[in-house]
Amino acid sequence: MPSRDELRQYYEIGGELAPAVHQHQDWPYEVPHPRYVAYMAPPHDVGGQADAPVRYEEKEEELWELNTYVTCEVLGWKGVWNSEERRRRGNNDLGLSLYYGLPYYGRWIWSAARMLVDKNHVSLTELLDKIAEVRSRYGKQ
């Protein structure tokens, strides 16, 4: 169980990830058209976005990243989904904040889990129980 301090921190991070609209609005009944267009763009359409320079770094994949890749591809070979557009659509369905906030393969594994639940290959309660079991096996909270 998270401490009350940790809990407060989780909610604060959530609030910070909400769209920062620097204009007064009572409630977004009316979204200005340019903002609407920007909202509707799939998050992976990043070409043309302004960004700060990023340091180029050579890096090997982590084991969990390789495992994620193989899991997604095997689900494709098994015909459970296609690991290209269906997986990529799932990545985009995270929404802007989480799409940009998670690591590349974090988006993949989220999409795979979501698809397996959507298609009733595993129930959400089964998945939660399994994650809890693995956590306790590794001594994590």
Place this chain on the structure above:
Amino acid sequence: MESNDAKTVPARFNVGDRVRVRDLPNLFYTRTQMYVRGVSGTIAARTYEDLIPEDEAWNRDEAPREQYYIVRFRQKDLWEDYPFDNDTLQTEFPDRWLEPVSG
């Protein structure tokens, strides 16, 4: 996903044809970037026939296949303040995202 009896939409364009990317709205999913919508370019290559992303993303595996094309744009047509006249950008689209440019 390969299926021999899947229909293929007749390809409308050839290498060298001038085409414009359609300005369809964004809704849920696409691979077609915003910065190419409504911009004209030249067909640089015909690549392969396949499902379009908007169908494949929802597992509409029986949907008709379409010809994919690599389209070449002038960078200056995409980004007004791009500094070099001769630079180009190539990206790929299925048939339905393109419309012919006359003349």
